[in-house]
Amino acid sequence: MQSILIANPKGGSGKSTLSTNIAGYLASQGKRVAMLDLDRQKSSTQWLASRPANLPPISMLHEHAASDKRADWLVIDSPAGLHGKNLEHALHLVDKVIVPIAPSLFDIQASRDFLQLLSEDKSVRKGKTFVGVVGMRMDPRTRAALTLEQFLQGLGLPVLAYLREAQVYVNAAFEGKTLFDLPAHLAERELEQWAYLLRWMETRG
Secondary structure, three states: OEEEEEOOOOOOOOHHHHHHHHHHHHHHOOOOEEEEEOOOOOHHHHHHHOOOOOOOOEEEEOOOOOOOOOOOEEEEEOOOOOOHHHHHHHHHHOOEEEEEEOOOHHHHHHHHHHHHHHHHOHHHHOOOOEEEEEEEOOOOOOHHHHHHHHHHHOOOOOEEEEEOOOHHHHHHHHOOOOHHHOOHHHOHHHHHHOHHHHHHHHHOO
């Protein structure tokens, strides 16, 4: 089983949106997908409860379950404030970490120490765990995107995608769906923005 941790110590960064859409993509590819929702708001849990039965299935693990041996992929929606021993333990259990960052100076600054810790972690330095960043609700032509890229260059961490703010994410979530459950013409531009992220996710490690 491959496992992905979606993490950022700051709330409101887009972790649940990213987690549910990643799980939805993998399920749409015929993979057996499990999610672990560690966030206090339980947004991913609520989303999954509203997911129509005719869509590709995704299962939800209980917090104290170690794993689901029947699953091909585990997607972990982490809590805000993940740090210290809890972060170190999580990094040793997963193959990949994706860090969503919102488009503001405050969000980028709040994520700075976290990204530094990730880049210095032993499992990351040894190539056992791979880390990438996603700009959430962020246009690549903006100053926020330039600031993020300049900072990441010093850490050697890639920007996997810039996902623009779009109502299609909100509308899909209300129905327990993801971009990958919609007719392609309804989310064509958004799906293009996911292309590199998905290749990185499936080929790394």
